[in-house]
Amino acid sequence: MSTSQQAMGVEDCVRAVKAGEVSAVELAQAALKRIAAQDARLNAVTRVLHERALAEAAAVDAKIASGEDPGPLAGVPYGVKDLCDVEGLSTTAGAARLRNARPAAADAEAVARFRKAGAVLVATLNMDEFAYGFVTVNAHWGTTRNPHDPDRFAGGSSGGSAVAVAAGLLPFSIGSDTNGSIRIPASLCGVFGIKPTHGSLPMEGTYPFSHTLDDIGLFARSSRDLALVDAVLRKMEPAAAAPLQNAAILEGWFADNLAPEMRKAIDRLDRAIGPLPRVALRGVAQARSAAFLITAYEGGQLHCEALLADAMSYDPSTRDRLLAGAALPRDVYDLALAYRDVFRAEIEKAFEVHDVLIAPAVCGPAPLISHPYILIDGAERPARANLGLYTQPISFLGLPVVAAPLSVDGLPLGVQIIARLGRDAELLRYAACLEEAGLLKAIAPNQPR
């Protein structure tokens, strides 16, 4: 069991460790073996933490041997996007220029909470440099590949975190989402992800990008696993929340530019649980553009001095985007920020009638790495900057979203399940209901569907 090609899920790991069927050290060793065997073709992992993983796992086993409670995530191996502090390591944020930065003096708060809960940190995971991209193509650390088809993008910027879970290297992982960086790779790799209500998960010890929009979040292969690790991060018991009712499907902006397979998949979901009402929001294009401008401005300001001092140490794709952002006038940024009030009023009207809004997370299946474009209004646009077409307007308002893989044949496709601020637990429960009904499903690569 512990040496299989696929990691067990979170719940199964905890149950097996607590029952004495497998030790935490055996689970950690198995995860290390899977990474050694499989990551060369995926490039999800930036650093393997052998020593730390085995020490944390041994501590869990010692607690069990002495009759102590080993914690709600006893012995569960996991990985972290390379922008969360790990004590004793440089936090690279995917940048070569930070490779030899002063090592973190302490774990990020999220990592500390998982350690206290008995989880075992095994690896740091690849990302677009400074989280500025939707593809996980990194000039220094390489391209992370989609486990369902290594010729395709994993999505980004938390591509390493998504792939580590989708490929079965690890049961769960930490990522971050500013404009879609959890929702897009989750959808392209066929796993569940949560972008929480803005500011509701601990950000201490994470490398920033755009403070107005940044959140950390999680990946797992089931909504139950996602709810379990989410609750640990919030220091709460997994909520027995009532599922939300009155779902609707977003159309208009969210129905334009869909690939035929995505359109069919959403129609199939609609037939299974509906027919659901359709809601067209006004001002979505403006909301997406406002998010784009806020990100560019805040990212540009954050990096401006370093860019002027040493622009050539940046990944060229990131550098030129950050430089353009650094040149944005302040009043354009203020205008973009102010648009939130306008768009919030629009979406509130939808939430007066519906508890849940469902929208595509991506246009279609993962684009080919050799042809890095998506079609928007009939024109090919770079995937790196544009895969967030449907995700940016939602995170613009800080809303909680579960990215959920549709049960489909072929390459993975995911939807965003969206609720009001603060309803994260109810949202996870709603996703679990759809998963129990067979409408959502994480499918391991190369396994029968």
Next chain:
Amino acid sequence: MTGNESIAAIAWLDNAQGIAASAPFPDPALPDEMIFEETARQFDARLPRACAVGLALNVRLLREHYLTLLGSGR
């Protein structure tokens, strides 16, 4: 339109019209090199010329988003 929505939207539009008049982006029809030089002036020309093509591309992209935000794009 609710009262609050109307106030938010009107205030926002007033502000947008004021900013739009100040034309804060280089002309996108300019060659890459000229967009680069115009932008680089903001940084006292401290940007390496290797950034010219990528910077111009991204300045044009931000301008597109700016126009969309103002409502004159898609």
